[in-house]
Amino acid sequence: MTATSTNTDVVRGTSARRRRFPRHVIVFLGPALIVYTVFMVYPLLDSLRLSFFSDEGTFVGLSNFAELLPGGSLSSSFWNALGNNLVFFGFHLLIQNPVGLFLAVLLTQQLLKRGRGTYRTLIFAPTVLSVVIVGFIWQLILSPLWGVVSTPLLGLTSTALPTLSMMSVWQFVGIPMMFFYAVLVGIPDDLIEAARVDGANGWQIFWRIIFPLLLPMLGIISIITYIANLNAFDLIYSVQGALAGPEFSTDIMGTLFYRSFFGFQLQSGSTATGATVATAMFLVILAGVLIYLFAWVRRVETYEL
Amino acid sequence: MTVQTAATGTGRGRRRVAKSSIYVLLTLYTMLALGPIALIVMNSFKTRKAIFDSPFSIPNAESFSLKGYETVWERANFPRYFFNSITVTVVTVALVLLLGAAAAYALAEYRFMGNTFLTLFLAVGVMIPIRLGTVSILKLMVSLSLVNTLFALILVYVAMGIPLAVFILAQFFRQVPGELKDAARIDGASEYRVFSLALPLVKPGLAAVAVFTMLPVWNDLWFPLILAPGESTKTVTLGVQLFLGQFVSDWQAVLAALTLAAIPILILYVIFSKQMLSGITQGGVK
Numbered sequence: 001m002t003a004t005s006t007n008t009d010v011v012r013g014t015s016a017r018r019r020r021f022p023r024h025v026i027v028f029l030g031p032a033l034i035v036y037t038v039f040m041v042y043p044l045l046d047s048l049r050l051s052f053f054s055d056e057g058t059f060v061g062l063s064n065f066a067e068l069l070p071g072g073s074l075s076s077s078f079w080n081a082l083g084n085n086l087v088f089f090g091f092h093l094l095i096q097n098p099v100g101l102f103l104a105v106l107l108t109q110q111l112l113k114r115g116r117g118t119y120r121t122l123i124f125a126p127t128v129l130s131v132v133i134v135g136f137i138w139q140l141i142l143s144p145l146w147g148v149v150s151t152p153l154l155g156l157t158s159t160a161l162p163t164l165s166m167m168s169v170w171q172f173v174g175i176p177m178m179f180f181y182a183v184l185v186g187i188p189d190d191l192i193e194a195a196r197v198d199g200a201n202g203w204q205i206f207w208r209i210i211f212p213l214l215l216p217m218l219g220i221i222s223i224i225t226y227i228a229n230l231n232a233f234d235l236i237y238s239v240q241g242a243l244a245g246p247e248f249s250t251d252i253m254g255t256l257f258y259r260s261f262f263g264f265q266l267q268s269g270s271t272a273t274g275a276t277v278a279t280a281m282f283l284v285i286l287a288g289v290l291i292y293l294f295a296w297v298r299r300v301e302t303y304e305l
Numbered sequence: 306m307t308v309q310t311a312a313t314g315t316g317r318g319r320r321r322v323a324k325s326s327i328y329v330l331l332t333l334y335t336m337l338a339l340g341p342i343a344l345i346v347m348n349s350f351k352t353r354k355a356i357f358d359s360p361f362s363i364p365n366a367e368s369f370s371l372k373g374y375e376t377v378w379e380r381a382n383f384p385r386y387f388f389n390s391i392t393v394t395v396v397t398v399a400l401v402l403l404l405g406a407a408a409a410y411a412l413a414e415y416r417f418m419g420n421t422f423l424t425l426f427l428a429v430g431v432m433i434p435i436r437l438g439t440v441s442i443l444k445l446m447v448s449l450s451l452v453n454t455l456f457a458l459i460l461v462y463v464a465m466g467i468p469l470a471v472f473i474l475a476q477f478f479r480q481v482p483g484e485l486k487d488a489a490r491i492d493g494a495s496e497y498r499v500f501s502l503a504l505p506l507v508k509p510g511l512a513a514v515a516v517f518t519m520l521p522v523w524n525d526l527w528f529p530l531i532l533a534p535g536e537s538t539k540t541v542t543l544g545v546q547l548f549l550g551q552f553v554s555d556w557q558a559v560l561a562a563l564t565l566a567a568i569p570i571l572i573l574y575v576i577f578s579k580q581m582l583s584g585i586t587q588g589g590v591k
Contacts (some may be wrong), residue, residue: 021417024496028411029423032404032467039464040430043438043445050440106331111324115331122335126342128574128581130524130542133567136549137345140559148361170338178582231434234526238546254436254527261440261532268367271440279438289432 048282050275064276074260074273080248081256082284088252089229091165092172097221099169101178101214105206108184109176120181124174129236131171138167139239154239156250164250168235176221183217184210197288215300223292228287234257253281318451342567347559349373356556373561376552384564385537386544393455393540394523401518402511404463410500412471413478414486424475430468435461448531453535461528462504466518473517477510478503488500509583514582523570541566 054060067074106112107120126134142163144152151162153244187210195205233254236244244251244266257265347363348356355368362368377383412424428457435442442461443452451457481503490501504511529543539547545566552558 022415022496025417026412027497028407028500032427032471033423034431034458035400035404036427036467037462039442039445040435040438041426041458044433044435045439045442046444047438051455051501078467100399103331103334106327109327111320112327112331115328117579119331119335119559120519121575123331123338124578124582125571125574126338128570129342129567130526130545130570132524132526132546132549133563136545136559137341137567140556140563141341141344144467146357148360151423170341174338227432227434230437233436234524237526238549245325257436257439274440278440282433300536 003236012141023070029278038303047278049276050271051279053272055270055272060272064272065280067273068280074277077248077256078277078280079162081251081253084250085230085232085252087161088165088168088232091162091169091224092225092229093222096169096173096225097176097218100173100221101180101218103173103177104180104184107181120178124178126171127174129171131168132238134167134171135235135238138170155246156248160246162242163303164235164239167239168232176225177220180214183214187213213303216302219292219296219300223289226288226292230281230288253277253284257281311565341572345560346564346568349557349564351557355556356560357508361431370557373555373557373559374565376555376558377561377565380552380558381544381562382536382539383541383544386539386541387569389455389538390523390541393458393462394519397466397522398515398518400459400463401466401470402514404513405467405502405514406474406507407500409471409474410478410503413475426559427464427468427471431472435465439531441526443531451532453533453538455533455538457532458528458538458540461532462518462522462525466522469517470514473514474507474510477507481506512580512583
C-alpha cells in the first residue's frame with residue numbers, strides 16, 4: 001500500500017501531496033461515509049444519549065439503568081432475558097460449532113471421492129432461508145396437532161427454549177461448516193504427510209496438528225455467533241410472539257427490546273426504556289468482544305501456512 | 306488429511322468401512338437438513354385430511370389439492386411482497402457494492418490524513434448491530450417522513466452493509482498490482498478511470514460482499530416490522546409472518562405460504578450456490 005501511494009505521488013506530482021484531501025478521495029469516500037454516519041453511527045450514538053433521558057426529555061443520569069438492577073421495575077425481565085439469551089448462545093457454541101466442524105472434517109476427507117460439492121450445497125441450504133420461515137416450518141412439524149411429535153415441546157417452559165435454540169442451530173450449522181471447511185482445505189498435504197511418516201495416527205494428527213490450526217477460526221466463529229445471538233429476535237417473535245411464551249421462558253434481549261420500545265398489550269412502550277435496553281445490549285456485546293480480544297486472541301497462536 | 310492405510314488386505318477393508326461411513330453420515334445429515342423443508346413442500350399440495358392422516362406420504366391423485374395456494378392467492382398480495390423484497394434487495398446490493406467499493410478503494414489506495422481513523426471508524430460498524438440504534442432510526446425516519454416507504458429500508462440496509470463491504474473490499478484492492486494502476490496513470494487516466502480499471506480485478510470480493518449483503522436484507526423481519534409495516538410496503542418476510550399469524554389454523558394455506566416463500570430463494574440458491582459458497586469462504590478467510 002505504501003509503495004503504490006508513493007508511486008502515485010511521484011506520478012501525480014506535488015499537487016496531490018499538498019492538498020490533504022484530494023478531491024477524488026472525497027468523491028470516493030463521501031457517499032459511503034455520509035450514509036453510514038447518518039443512518040448507523042448517529043442513531044447508535046443518539047440511542048446511547050437517550051438512555052440518559054426520560055421520555056419527556058429531562059436528563060435523569062443513570063436512573064434508567066437503575067431499573068435494570070435488582071429492585072428496579074425491569075430487573076426481573078432483564079435478567080431473565082439475558083440468562084435465556086446466554087442459554088441460547090450456549091446451545092450454538094456447544095452444538096452448532098462442533099457439529100459444523102465435524103461436517104467440515106467429513107467433507108474434506110480424501111476418501112470422499114464424489115459428491116463433495118453436492119453435500120456442501122445441500123447441508124448449507126437451510127441457512128439461506130428466512131428465520132421466519134424456518135421458525136414456522138418447525139412450529140408445524142413440532143405441533144402436537146400434526147402428531148409427528150406428541151409432546152408440545154414449544155409449549156412447555158422447560159423445553160421451549162432448548163427447542164428454539166436447536167431450530168436455530170439446525171438452520172445455521174452451515175456457517176461454521178463452511179468457515180472450518182475453508183481452513184481445512186488450506187492445510188498443506190505435506191504437513192499431514194510428514195506427521196504420518198513420523199508415525200502419528202489419524203486421531204493424533206487431528207488433535208495435535210489440525211485442531212491448533214483451527215483455533216483462530218473457532219474464535220472468529222464464536223464471536224460472530226455471540227453477536228448474532230444477542231441480536232436475535234425474528235425466530236422467537238415468529239414462533240412465540242412478542243411475549244416470548246410460555247411465561248417469558250423464551251424471552252431474549254431482542255424480544256425484550258421490542259416490547260420495551262413499542263409496548264405490547266398491558267406494557268406501554270417507552271423511548272427511554274427502549275434506548276436503555278439497547279445500551280445494555282451494547283454493553284453485553286462489548287463485554288463478549290473484549291473477552292474475545294483479550295482472553296482468546298492473545299492466547300491463541302496463529303500459524304502462517 | 307485422511308488416514309491412508311497401506312494397501313494390505315485388512316487395510317483395504319478398513320478403508321472401505323471408513324469410506325462408506327463418511328457417505329452414510331453425510332447422507333443422514335443431508336436428510337436432516339432437507340427433510341423438514343421437503344415435508345412442508347410436499348404437504349402443501351395435499352388435502353387437509355391427507356395432511357393430517359398421512360403426513361409422510363407423497364401427494365397422489367386422491368390427496369392432491371391446491372386449495373392452500375388458492376387461499377394465499379385470494380387473501381395475501383404475494384406478487385406485491387415479492388416486488389417489494391426484490392426492489393429493496395437489488396437496490397441495496399447495488400448501492401453497497403458501488404459506495405463500498407469506492408470507499409474501500411480510497412482507503413486502500415491513497416495516503417491521506419485520517420485514513421487510519423476512517424478505517425477504524427468503519428470497522429466499528431462490522432461489530433455493532435445496527436438494530437441497537439432502532440429507537441433513533443425510527444425517530445429519524447419519522448422526521449424525514451420516510452416511514453412506510455421502501456426508501457427507509459434501503460437507507461438503513463445500505464448503512465448496515467457498508468462497513469463489512471469496505472472491510473472485505475479494501476483487502477482485495479490492496480492485492481491489485483500497483484504497476485497496472487501506474488501504467489494507466491502514465492497514460493493520462495484520471496483517478497476515476499483507474500478505479501474503474503481496478504474494479505473488475507476484485508470480482509471475487511464483490512461476489513462475497515453481494516452474498517453477505519443480500520441474505521440478511523431479504524430475510525430481515527425487524528426493520529420491515531418497524532419502519533415499513535404498511536400493506537403496500539410489506540416485504541416477503543413480513544408478509545409471510547403476518548399471513549401465517551392470521552391463518553394459523555388453516556394448515557393448507559400456511560403450508561402453501563411457506564412453500565411460496567421458501568422455493569424462490571432455494572431455486573436461486575441452487576443456481577448460484579457455487580459462487581455463494583466460494584464467496585463465503587473467500588470473504589471469511591481473507
